[in-house]
Amino acid sequence: METFKSLIIILMGSVLVNNYVLSRFLGICPFLGVSKKLNQAVGMGVSVTFVMLMATAVTYPLQYYILDANGLGYLQTIVFILVIASLVQFVEILLKKFIPALHKSLGVYLPLITTNCAVLGVTINNITDGYNFLESMVSSLGCGLGFLLAMVMFSGIRTYIDESEVPESLKGLPVTLIAASFVSLAFFGFAGIVENLFA
Amino acid sequence: MITDILTALLVVAVVGFIASVILVLASHFFAVKTDERVTKIRECLPGANCGACGYAGCDAYAKALVEEQGVKTTLCVPGAQAVVEQISEILGVAVAESEVKEKSVAVVHCNGTCDAAPKKAIYDGMNSCRAASVLYGGANACNYGCVGCGDCADVCPADAICVVDGVARVDSRLCIGCGKCAKTCPKHIISLVPIGSKQVVLCNNKEKGAVARKNCKNACIACKKCELNCHAQAISVKDNLAAIDYEKCTNCGKCVEVCPVHCITAVNFEV
Numbered sequence: 001m002e003t004f005k006s007l008i009i010i011l012m013g014s015v016l017v018n019n020y021v022l023s024r025f026l027g028i029c030p031f032l033g034v035s036k037k038l039n040q041a042v043g044m045g046v047s048v049t050f051v052m053l054m055a056t057a058v059t060y061p062l063q064y065y066i067l068d069a070n071g072l073g074y075l076q077t078i079v080f081i082l083v084i085a086s087l088v089q090f091v092e093i094l095l096k097k098f099i100p101a102l103h104k105s106l107g108v109y110l111p112l113i114t115t116n117c118a119v120l121g122v123t124i125n126n127i128t129d130g131y132n133f134l135e136s137m138v139s140s141l142g143c144g145l146g147f148l149l150a151m152v153m154f155s156g157i158r159t160y161i162d163e164s165e166v167p168e169s170l171k172g173l174p175v176t177l178i179a180a181s182f183v184s185l186a187f188f189g190f191a192g193i194v195e196n197l198f199a
Numbered sequence: 200m201i202t203d204i205l206t207a208l209l210v211v212a213v214v215g216f217i218a219s220v221i222l223v224l225a226s227h228f229f230a231v232k233t234d235e236r237v238t239k240i241r242e243c244l245p246g247a248n249c250g251a252c253g254y255a256g257c258d259a260y261a262k263a264l265v266e267e268q269g270v271k272t273t274l275c276v277p278g279a280q281a282v283v284e285q286i287s288e289i290l291g292v293a294v295a296e297s298e299v300k301e302k303s304v305a306v307v308h309c310n311g312t313c314d315a316a317p318k319k320a321i322y323d324g325m326n327s328c329r330a331a332s333v334l335y336g337g338a339n340a341c342n343y344g345c346v347g348c349g350d351c352a353d354v355c356p357a358d359a360i361c362v363v364d365g366v367a368r369v370d371s372r373l374c375i376g377c378g379k380c381a382k383t384c385p386k387h388i389i390s391l392v393p394i395g396s397k398q399v400v401l402c403n404n405k406e407k408g409a410v411a412r413k414n415c416k417n418a419c420i421a422c423k424k425c426e427l428n429c430h431a432q433a434i435s436v437k438d439n440l441a442a443i444d445y446e447k448c449t450n451c452g453k454c455v456e457v458c459p460v461h462c463i464t465a466v467n468f469e470v
Contacts, residue, residue, distance in 0.1 A: 072210060082218060086221065090222060093225045097230075
Protein backbone atom coordinates (compact mmCIF):
# COMPACT_ATOMS: atom_id res chain seq x y z
CA MET A 1 0.00 0.00 0.00
CA GLU A 2 2.84 2.36 0.84
CA THR A 3 4.51 1.82 -2.54
CA PHE A 4 1.19 2.39 -4.27
CA LYS A 5 0.76 5.64 -2.38
CA SER A 6 4.25 6.83 -3.26
CA LEU A 7 3.68 5.93 -6.92
CA ILE A 8 0.45 7.94 -7.00
CA ILE A 9 2.26 10.87 -5.42
CA ILE A 10 5.04 10.64 -8.01
CA LEU A 11 2.48 10.47 -10.81
CA MET A 12 0.37 13.38 -9.63
CA GLY A 13 3.46 15.34 -8.70
CA SER A 14 4.96 15.07 -12.15
CA VAL A 15 1.66 15.85 -13.88
CA LEU A 16 0.70 18.89 -11.82
CA VAL A 17 3.40 20.23 -9.51
CA ASN A 18 6.55 19.61 -11.50
CA ASN A 19 4.90 19.95 -14.89
CA TYR A 20 7.76 19.88 -17.35
CA VAL A 21 6.50 22.67 -19.54
CA LEU A 22 4.85 24.96 -17.03
CA SER A 23 7.03 24.59 -13.95
CA ARG A 24 10.39 23.38 -15.20
CA PHE A 25 10.25 25.18 -18.55
CA LEU A 26 11.54 22.27 -20.58
CA GLY A 27 10.11 21.36 -23.99
CA ILE A 28 8.93 24.90 -24.69
CA CYS A 29 9.69 24.56 -28.40
CA PRO A 30 6.98 21.99 -29.22
CA PHE A 31 4.75 23.60 -26.59
CA LEU A 32 4.68 26.87 -28.55
CA GLY A 33 5.19 25.37 -31.98
CA VAL A 34 2.54 22.66 -32.20
CA SER A 35 -0.17 23.92 -29.88
CA LYS A 36 -2.12 25.84 -32.51
CA LYS A 37 -4.65 23.10 -33.19
CA LEU A 38 -6.12 20.63 -30.75
CA ASN A 39 -5.53 17.48 -32.81
CA GLN A 40 -1.88 18.37 -33.43
CA ALA A 41 -1.42 19.15 -29.75
CA VAL A 42 -2.85 15.77 -28.80
CA GLY A 43 -0.65 14.01 -31.40
CA MET A 44 2.45 15.71 -30.06
CA GLY A 45 1.50 15.06 -26.44
CA VAL A 46 0.90 11.35 -27.03
CA SER A 47 4.16 11.03 -28.97
CA VAL A 48 6.13 12.72 -26.21
CA THR A 49 4.57 10.46 -23.56
CA PHE A 50 5.40 7.42 -25.68
CA VAL A 51 8.99 8.51 -26.28
CA MET A 52 9.52 9.44 -22.62
CA LEU A 53 8.42 5.96 -21.52
CA MET A 54 10.60 4.24 -24.14
CA ALA A 55 13.58 6.44 -23.34
CA THR A 56 13.34 5.82 -19.60
CA ALA A 57 13.00 2.08 -20.11
CA VAL A 58 16.27 2.09 -22.06
CA THR A 59 18.32 4.73 -20.25
CA TYR A 60 17.60 3.49 -16.72
CA PRO A 61 19.40 0.13 -17.12
CA LEU A 62 22.02 1.87 -19.27
CA GLN A 63 22.87 4.26 -16.45
CA TYR A 64 22.99 1.71 -13.64
CA TYR A 65 24.32 -1.42 -15.35
CA ILE A 66 26.70 0.06 -17.93
CA LEU A 67 27.73 3.62 -17.10
CA ASP A 68 27.77 3.52 -13.29
CA ALA A 69 29.13 -0.01 -13.19
CA ASN A 70 32.20 1.15 -15.10
CA GLY A 71 32.59 4.51 -13.39
CA LEU A 72 31.46 6.39 -16.49
CA GLY A 73 28.55 8.25 -14.88
CA TYR A 74 29.87 11.58 -16.14
CA LEU A 75 29.08 10.56 -19.74
CA GLN A 76 25.37 10.44 -18.86
CA THR A 77 24.17 13.45 -20.88
CA ILE A 78 25.95 12.75 -24.15
CA VAL A 79 25.27 9.01 -24.12
CA PHE A 80 21.60 9.60 -23.32
CA ILE A 81 21.24 12.04 -26.21
CA LEU A 82 22.82 9.56 -28.57
CA VAL A 83 20.77 6.62 -27.35
CA ILE A 84 17.45 8.49 -27.28
CA ALA A 85 17.97 9.92 -30.75
CA SER A 86 18.72 6.54 -32.29
CA LEU A 87 15.98 4.86 -30.28
CA VAL A 88 13.38 7.24 -31.64
CA GLN A 89 14.60 6.69 -35.19
CA PHE A 90 14.48 2.94 -34.63
CA VAL A 91 10.95 3.10 -33.25
CA GLU A 92 9.91 5.21 -36.21
CA ILE A 93 11.21 2.60 -38.66
CA LEU A 94 9.41 -0.17 -36.76
CA LEU A 95 6.15 1.79 -36.63
CA LYS A 96 6.33 2.54 -40.35
CA LYS A 97 6.67 -1.16 -41.08
CA PHE A 98 4.32 -2.77 -38.59
CA ILE A 99 1.77 -0.16 -37.47
CA PRO A 100 1.39 2.24 -40.43
CA ALA A 101 -1.74 3.82 -38.96
CA LEU A 102 0.06 4.82 -35.78
CA HIS A 103 3.06 5.95 -37.83
CA LYS A 104 0.84 8.20 -39.87
CA SER A 105 -0.58 9.92 -36.81
CA LEU A 106 2.65 10.09 -34.78
CA GLY A 107 5.07 10.12 -37.71
CA VAL A 108 5.32 13.85 -38.14
CA TYR A 109 6.07 14.46 -34.48
CA LEU A 110 8.47 11.62 -33.75
CA PRO A 111 11.55 13.09 -35.51
CA LEU A 112 10.79 16.45 -33.90
CA ILE A 113 11.26 15.09 -30.40
CA THR A 114 14.36 12.97 -30.96
CA THR A 115 16.53 15.35 -28.99
CA ASN A 116 13.85 17.28 -27.16
CA CYS A 117 15.08 18.62 -23.84
CA ALA A 118 11.94 17.49 -21.99
CA VAL A 119 12.67 13.86 -22.95
CA LEU A 120 16.31 14.17 -21.94
CA GLY A 121 15.28 16.02 -18.78
CA VAL A 122 12.91 13.25 -17.68
CA THR A 123 15.51 10.52 -18.08
CA ILE A 124 18.21 12.45 -16.26
CA ASN A 125 15.89 13.67 -13.47
CA ASN A 126 14.74 10.10 -12.86
CA ILE A 127 18.35 9.18 -12.14
CA THR A 128 19.12 12.24 -9.99
CA ASP A 129 15.91 11.78 -7.98
CA GLY A 130 17.10 8.27 -7.13
CA TYR A 131 13.93 6.53 -8.32
CA ASN A 132 13.88 2.77 -8.83
CA PHE A 133 12.82 1.36 -12.19
CA LEU A 134 9.09 1.24 -11.46
CA GLU A 135 9.10 4.74 -9.97
CA SER A 136 11.06 6.02 -12.98
CA MET A 137 8.51 4.61 -15.39
CA VAL A 138 5.61 6.10 -13.42
CA SER A 139 7.40 9.42 -13.24
CA SER A 140 7.97 9.49 -17.02
CA LEU A 141 4.35 8.55 -17.62
CA GLY A 142 3.34 11.44 -15.36
CA CYS A 143 5.67 13.86 -17.12
CA GLY A 144 4.31 12.80 -20.51
CA LEU A 145 0.73 13.16 -19.33
CA GLY A 146 1.61 16.54 -17.84
CA PHE A 147 3.02 17.60 -21.19
CA LEU A 148 -0.14 16.35 -22.92
CA LEU A 149 -2.28 18.25 -20.40
CA ALA A 150 -0.32 21.46 -20.95
CA MET A 151 -0.52 21.09 -24.74
CA VAL A 152 -4.27 20.43 -24.75
CA MET A 153 -5.03 23.26 -22.33
CA PHE A 154 -2.86 25.67 -24.21
CA SER A 155 -4.28 24.79 -27.62
CA GLY A 156 -7.69 25.73 -26.23
CA ILE A 157 -6.33 29.04 -25.00
CA ARG A 158 -4.68 29.72 -28.37
CA THR A 159 -7.91 29.06 -30.23
CA TYR A 160 -9.52 31.60 -27.94
CA ILE A 161 -6.71 34.11 -28.55
CA ASP A 162 -7.03 33.67 -32.31
CA GLU A 163 -10.65 34.73 -32.13
CA SER A 164 -10.14 37.73 -29.88
CA GLU A 165 -8.84 41.14 -30.81
CA VAL A 166 -5.21 41.48 -29.83
CA PRO A 167 -3.31 44.80 -29.97
CA GLU A 168 -1.31 45.00 -33.20
CA SER A 169 2.09 44.96 -31.50
CA LEU A 170 1.25 41.86 -29.43
CA LYS A 171 -0.14 39.74 -32.28
CA GLY A 172 1.35 36.31 -32.79
CA LEU A 173 4.13 35.10 -30.54
CA PRO A 174 4.14 37.91 -27.91
CA VAL A 175 0.57 37.32 -26.79
CA THR A 176 1.19 33.56 -26.87
CA LEU A 177 4.13 33.96 -24.50
CA ILE A 178 2.08 36.14 -22.17
CA ALA A 179 -0.69 33.55 -22.13
CA ALA A 180 1.88 30.82 -21.45
CA SER A 181 3.18 32.74 -18.46
CA PHE A 182 -0.34 33.00 -17.01
CA VAL A 183 -0.93 29.27 -17.42
CA SER A 184 2.43 28.66 -15.78
CA LEU A 185 1.47 30.92 -12.85
CA ALA A 186 -1.77 29.01 -12.46
CA PHE A 187 0.19 25.77 -12.14
CA PHE A 188 2.17 27.14 -9.23
CA GLY A 189 -1.06 26.85 -7.32
CA PHE A 190 -0.65 23.07 -7.27
CA ALA A 191 2.57 23.21 -5.27
CA GLY A 192 2.03 21.72 -1.82
CA ILE A 193 -1.26 20.04 -2.69
CA VAL A 194 -0.03 16.67 -3.90
CA GLU A 195 2.20 15.86 -0.93
CA ASN A 196 -0.84 16.16 1.33
CA LEU A 197 -3.09 13.96 -0.80
CA PHE A 198 -3.00 11.12 1.73
CA ALA A 199 -2.40 13.14 4.86
CA MET B 200 43.84 12.85 -17.91
CA ILE B 201 44.48 11.77 -21.48
CA THR B 202 43.10 8.34 -20.65
CA ASP B 203 39.87 9.95 -19.40
CA ILE B 204 39.46 11.81 -22.67
CA LEU B 205 40.23 8.68 -24.64
CA THR B 206 37.77 6.59 -22.60
CA ALA B 207 35.02 9.14 -23.13
CA LEU B 208 35.79 9.29 -26.85
CA LEU B 209 35.86 5.54 -27.13
CA VAL B 210 32.63 4.98 -25.20
CA VAL B 211 30.71 7.55 -27.23
CA ALA B 212 32.16 6.22 -30.47
CA VAL B 213 31.21 2.65 -29.57
CA VAL B 214 27.67 3.62 -28.51
CA GLY B 215 27.28 5.67 -31.68
CA PHE B 216 28.59 2.86 -33.83
CA ILE B 217 26.29 0.26 -32.27
CA ALA B 218 23.31 2.61 -32.68
CA SER B 219 24.17 3.29 -36.31
CA VAL B 220 24.57 -0.42 -37.06
CA ILE B 221 21.18 -1.13 -35.50
CA LEU B 222 19.59 1.69 -37.51
CA VAL B 223 21.17 0.55 -40.78
CA LEU B 224 20.03 -3.01 -40.19
CA ALA B 225 16.57 -1.84 -39.22
CA SER B 226 16.16 0.38 -42.25
CA HIS B 227 17.35 -2.50 -44.41
CA PHE B 228 15.17 -5.24 -42.97
CA PHE B 229 12.11 -3.21 -42.12
CA ALA B 230 12.13 -1.06 -45.23
CA VAL B 231 8.70 -0.20 -46.56
CA LYS B 232 8.35 -0.37 -50.30
CA THR B 233 7.32 2.93 -51.79
CA ASP B 234 5.31 3.07 -54.96
CA GLU B 235 7.85 3.52 -57.74
CA ARG B 236 5.55 5.96 -59.47
CA VAL B 237 6.13 8.37 -56.58
CA THR B 238 9.87 8.31 -57.27
CA LYS B 239 9.28 8.73 -60.99
CA ILE B 240 6.92 11.67 -60.57
CA ARG B 241 9.24 13.25 -58.07
CA GLU B 242 12.02 13.08 -60.63
CA CYS B 243 10.10 15.04 -63.24
CA LEU B 244 8.94 17.73 -60.82
CA PRO B 245 11.22 20.79 -60.77
CA GLY B 246 12.33 20.25 -57.15
CA ALA B 247 12.17 23.90 -56.14
CA ASN B 248 9.79 23.00 -53.27
CA CYS B 249 8.01 26.27 -53.93
CA GLY B 250 4.64 25.10 -52.65
CA ALA B 251 2.63 26.66 -55.48
CA CYS B 252 0.73 23.36 -55.85
CA GLY B 253 -0.61 23.70 -52.33
CA TYR B 254 1.44 20.83 -50.90
CA ALA B 255 4.41 21.10 -48.56
CA GLY B 256 6.90 20.41 -51.34
CA CYS B 257 7.60 18.36 -54.44
CA ASP B 258 7.82 15.13 -52.39
CA ALA B 259 4.45 15.72 -50.80
CA TYR B 260 2.81 16.52 -54.14
CA ALA B 261 4.26 13.41 -55.79
CA LYS B 262 2.99 11.28 -52.90
CA ALA B 263 -0.45 12.85 -52.99
CA LEU B 264 -0.73 12.31 -56.76
CA VAL B 265 -0.19 8.58 -56.41
CA GLU B 266 -1.91 7.87 -53.12
CA GLU B 267 -4.90 10.17 -53.06
CA GLN B 268 -7.81 10.13 -55.43
CA GLY B 269 -8.68 13.12 -57.55
CA VAL B 270 -5.50 15.15 -57.12
CA LYS B 271 -5.06 17.24 -60.23
CA THR B 272 -1.96 16.69 -62.34
CA THR B 273 -1.92 20.33 -63.37
CA LEU B 274 -1.01 21.93 -60.06
CA CYS B 275 2.72 22.38 -60.68
CA VAL B 276 3.10 25.99 -61.78
CA PRO B 277 6.86 26.08 -62.47
CA GLY B 278 6.75 22.82 -64.43
CA ALA B 279 3.93 23.97 -66.71
CA GLN B 280 2.82 21.93 -69.73
CA ALA B 281 5.86 19.66 -69.96
CA VAL B 282 5.61 18.38 -66.40
CA VAL B 283 1.83 17.96 -66.62
CA GLU B 284 2.31 15.71 -69.65
CA GLN B 285 4.99 13.63 -67.94
CA ILE B 286 2.97 13.17 -64.77
CA SER B 287 -0.15 12.27 -66.70
CA GLU B 288 1.79 9.70 -68.69
CA ILE B 289 3.18 8.06 -65.53
CA LEU B 290 -0.24 7.95 -63.90
CA GLY B 291 -1.93 6.97 -67.16
CA VAL B 292 -4.53 9.74 -67.15
CA ALA B 293 -5.57 12.08 -69.91
CA VAL B 294 -4.38 15.67 -69.93
CA ALA B 295 -7.22 18.14 -69.82
CA GLU B 296 -5.92 21.02 -71.94
CA SER B 297 -8.12 23.66 -70.40
CA GLU B 298 -6.84 22.97 -66.91
CA VAL B 299 -3.20 23.58 -67.71
CA LYS B 300 -2.23 26.90 -66.21
CA GLU B 301 -0.55 29.34 -68.55
CA LYS B 302 2.97 30.07 -67.44
CA SER B 303 3.09 33.32 -65.62
CA VAL B 304 5.72 35.61 -64.25
CA ALA B 305 5.81 37.78 -61.15
CA VAL B 306 5.75 41.55 -61.58
CA VAL B 307 6.47 44.12 -58.88
CA HIS B 308 3.94 46.86 -59.48
CA CYS B 309 6.09 49.75 -58.37
CA ASN B 310 8.59 52.02 -60.03
CA GLY B 311 9.39 54.18 -57.03
CA THR B 312 13.14 54.26 -57.55
CA CYS B 313 15.42 56.22 -55.25
CA ASP B 314 15.30 59.26 -57.57
CA ALA B 315 11.58 59.22 -58.17
CA ALA B 316 10.22 58.51 -54.69
CA PRO B 317 11.33 60.79 -51.86
CA LYS B 318 11.76 59.39 -48.37
CA LYS B 319 9.77 60.61 -45.41
CA ALA B 320 12.10 59.07 -42.85
CA ILE B 321 15.32 57.22 -42.47
CA TYR B 322 14.61 53.62 -41.56
CA ASP B 323 17.33 52.09 -39.47
CA GLY B 324 15.61 48.98 -38.15
CA MET B 325 15.86 45.33 -39.06
CA ASN B 326 16.18 44.61 -42.74
CA SER B 327 12.70 43.28 -43.37
CA CYS B 328 9.82 44.75 -45.37
CA ARG B 329 7.33 43.45 -42.84
CA ALA B 330 9.07 45.18 -39.95
CA ALA B 331 9.62 48.39 -41.91
CA SER B 332 6.03 48.59 -43.14
CA VAL B 333 4.64 48.23 -39.63
CA LEU B 334 6.46 51.46 -38.74
CA TYR B 335 4.34 54.20 -40.36
CA GLY B 336 4.15 52.22 -43.59
CA GLY B 337 7.88 52.25 -44.31
CA ALA B 338 10.42 54.94 -45.04
CA ASN B 339 9.09 55.97 -48.46
CA ALA B 340 6.76 58.94 -48.78
CA CYS B 341 4.48 56.67 -50.83
CA ASN B 342 2.77 54.22 -48.50
CA TYR B 343 1.71 51.89 -51.30
CA GLY B 344 5.02 51.15 -52.99
CA CYS B 345 7.92 48.78 -52.61
CA VAL B 346 9.64 49.00 -49.22
CA GLY B 347 12.83 47.69 -50.76
CA CYS B 348 14.12 45.43 -47.99
CA GLY B 349 13.80 42.34 -50.16
CA ASP B 350 11.49 40.01 -48.24
CA CYS B 351 10.37 38.74 -51.65
CA ALA B 352 13.98 38.07 -52.67
CA ASP B 353 14.45 36.06 -49.47
CA VAL B 354 11.56 33.71 -50.14
CA CYS B 355 12.13 33.33 -53.89
CA PRO B 356 13.09 29.67 -54.45
CA ALA B 357 14.61 30.51 -57.84
CA ASP B 358 16.70 33.52 -56.77
CA ALA B 359 14.92 35.54 -59.43
CA ILE B 360 14.37 38.71 -57.41
CA CYS B 361 16.84 41.35 -56.40
CA VAL B 362 16.36 44.88 -55.14
CA VAL B 363 17.68 47.42 -57.66
CA ASP B 364 17.65 51.14 -56.96
CA GLY B 365 15.25 50.74 -54.03
CA VAL B 366 12.69 48.60 -55.84
CA ALA B 367 12.46 44.81 -56.09
CA ARG B 368 12.87 43.55 -59.63
CA VAL B 369 12.01 40.12 -61.00
CA ASP B 370 14.22 38.44 -63.56
CA SER B 371 11.63 36.89 -65.86
CA ARG B 372 14.12 34.35 -67.19
CA LEU B 373 14.57 32.87 -63.72
CA CYS B 374 11.03 33.36 -62.36
CA ILE B 375 9.12 30.09 -62.05
CA GLY B 376 5.78 31.77 -61.35
CA CYS B 377 5.15 30.13 -57.98
CA GLY B 378 3.72 33.28 -56.43
CA LYS B 379 5.58 32.98 -53.12
CA CYS B 380 6.76 36.60 -53.39
CA ALA B 381 3.20 37.81 -53.96
CA LYS B 382 2.11 36.12 -50.73
CA THR B 383 5.05 37.52 -48.75
CA CYS B 384 4.94 41.16 -49.87
CA PRO B 385 3.38 43.18 -47.02
CA LYS B 386 2.28 45.84 -49.51
CA HIS B 387 0.72 43.30 -51.89
CA ILE B 388 2.36 44.92 -54.89
CA ILE B 389 3.54 41.72 -56.56
CA SER B 390 1.21 39.81 -58.85
CA LEU B 391 1.51 37.13 -61.47
CA VAL B 392 0.89 38.16 -65.06
CA PRO B 393 0.75 35.90 -68.14
CA ILE B 394 4.16 35.51 -69.70
CA GLY B 395 2.91 36.78 -73.08
CA SER B 396 1.96 40.19 -71.72
CA LYS B 397 3.57 43.22 -73.34
CA GLN B 398 2.58 45.93 -70.85
CA VAL B 399 2.30 46.24 -67.10
CA VAL B 400 1.20 48.95 -64.69
CA LEU B 401 4.19 49.77 -62.52
CA CYS B 402 2.34 51.50 -59.71
CA ASN B 403 0.19 50.58 -56.75
CA ASN B 404 -0.61 54.05 -55.44
CA LYS B 405 -4.30 54.49 -54.67
CA GLU B 406 -4.09 58.17 -53.69
CA LYS B 407 -5.57 60.94 -55.80
CA GLY B 408 -3.34 62.18 -58.62
CA ALA B 409 -1.91 65.25 -56.91
CA VAL B 410 -0.91 63.41 -53.72
CA ALA B 411 0.41 60.43 -55.63
CA ARG B 412 2.55 62.65 -57.84
CA LYS B 413 3.94 64.48 -54.82
CA ASN B 414 4.96 61.21 -53.19
CA CYS B 415 6.47 59.65 -56.31
CA LYS B 416 7.26 61.03 -59.73
CA ASN B 417 6.44 57.71 -61.39
CA ALA B 418 3.07 57.21 -59.73
CA CYS B 419 -0.21 56.61 -61.56
CA ILE B 420 -2.16 59.88 -61.42
CA ALA B 421 -5.45 58.25 -62.48
CA CYS B 422 -5.87 60.50 -65.55
CA LYS B 423 -7.86 57.74 -67.28
CA LYS B 424 -6.10 58.34 -70.62
CA CYS B 425 -5.31 54.64 -70.85
CA GLU B 426 -8.90 53.70 -70.09
CA LEU B 427 -10.24 56.03 -72.78
CA ASN B 428 -7.73 54.92 -75.40
CA CYS B 429 -7.99 51.18 -74.86
CA HIS B 430 -10.08 49.76 -77.68
CA ALA B 431 -10.51 46.43 -75.93
CA GLN B 432 -11.79 47.92 -72.65
CA ALA B 433 -9.06 45.99 -70.89
CA ILE B 434 -7.92 48.84 -68.67
CA SER B 435 -9.98 50.30 -65.91
CA VAL B 436 -9.03 52.95 -63.40
CA LYS B 437 -10.29 51.92 -60.00
CA ASP B 438 -9.34 53.51 -56.68
CA ASN B 439 -7.19 56.03 -58.59
CA LEU B 440 -5.11 53.25 -60.08
CA ALA B 441 -5.00 51.77 -63.58
CA ALA B 442 -5.36 48.00 -63.79
CA ILE B 443 -5.01 45.80 -66.87
CA ASP B 444 -7.34 42.86 -67.38
CA TYR B 445 -5.04 40.44 -69.18
CA GLU B 446 -7.92 38.29 -70.38
CA LYS B 447 -9.16 41.16 -72.53
CA CYS B 448 -5.81 42.80 -73.36
CA THR B 449 -4.72 42.49 -76.97
CA ASN B 450 -1.14 43.68 -76.36
CA CYS B 451 -1.60 46.61 -78.76
CA GLY B 452 0.58 48.88 -76.68
CA LYS B 453 -1.65 51.94 -76.99
CA CYS B 454 -1.77 52.49 -73.23
CA VAL B 455 2.00 52.61 -73.05
CA GLU B 456 2.02 55.36 -75.68
CA VAL B 457 -0.61 57.54 -74.01
CA CYS B 458 0.43 57.22 -70.36
CA PRO B 459 1.81 60.69 -69.46
CA VAL B 460 3.73 59.51 -66.39
CA HIS B 461 4.98 56.29 -67.98
CA CYS B 462 3.69 54.14 -65.19
CA ILE B 463 2.30 51.77 -67.80
CA THR B 464 5.46 50.28 -69.22
CA ALA B 465 6.20 48.07 -72.18
CA VAL B 466 7.76 44.76 -71.22
CA ASN B 467 8.99 41.77 -73.08
CA PHE B 468 9.34 38.76 -70.82
CA GLU B 469 12.14 36.51 -71.88
CA VAL B 470 11.57 32.86 -71.31
